Amino acid sequence: MKNLFKYFAILIAVASFKSASAQTKGSDFKGAEATKAHYKALYFVDDTASAKIKMTLRNINNALEDPRIKGKVEIELVAFAGGYTMFLKSNPYQETLLALQAKGVILAECENTIKERKIDKATLFDFIGYVPSGNGEIIIRGNEGWTIVHP
Template sequence: MKTYQLLPIVVFSFLSLNLSAQQKQTDPKSFHGAVATAKHYKAVYQLNTDDDKKIQGTLKNIANALEDPRLKGKLELELVVHGGGVAAFKKGSAYEQQLLALQKAGVILAECENTLRERNISKDELFDFISFVPSGNGELIIRQQQGWAIIHP
């Protein structure tokens, strides 16, 4: 057989194998999620809105990550709050118990000092267990360069 006659057969065979491999990967009965093969994972969550649904969703996302059996004991997490997100850290907010539980689980809770300065908010107005960073955006930039996953729910 000549080369130009074999070409369609080779191409068809390759496409068939590739399609078969894709079907196996996306078969919902055989897929169980990614395997956590690394010893350690780092992620920083960004919160920059005062929208209650977004705040609740972000806190729930962090709690869910902490409970993922693949990641148990392998996670280092940080919540960086800036802009409108400062509402979550204000004394008297509805989020105190959730935040305390996350901190107890080892999550770093960091507030942007630029936001406080720009909005004329005193650190005394925030929960006593909150940490501070000079700039929320700066913290995200540094963490990303350090290999942290950036999550913006």
């Protein structure tokens, strides 16, 4: 019994030492290394909250500027449900959306949302594209290997 207690005490001491040394090495952590030639991410917005929309747009820009993947990431932004408000001409996102589009971001709105909510396309920015359904786009892109991001 004494030997068993000693064994467990030694295991706990070794585990504590490994944990402590891992923490001191944490300051050397630089994140994942981008080893692929190309990355693809689909972001989606399904919420009317301006804070959520702004955060998503900021996150996309941050991804585009990440030095590990800058110049080798393809991004699509799809809106559906309440997310359609992001593309309304009456909202303040035009400049940000155009800047993202200039960096290659694909901007798309869900046709189902347009039909179900009886939205006049004339009220939306004319520089966006359309997909039959937002959920369909997520399913297809996910199965094509795209990373799905919903901030």
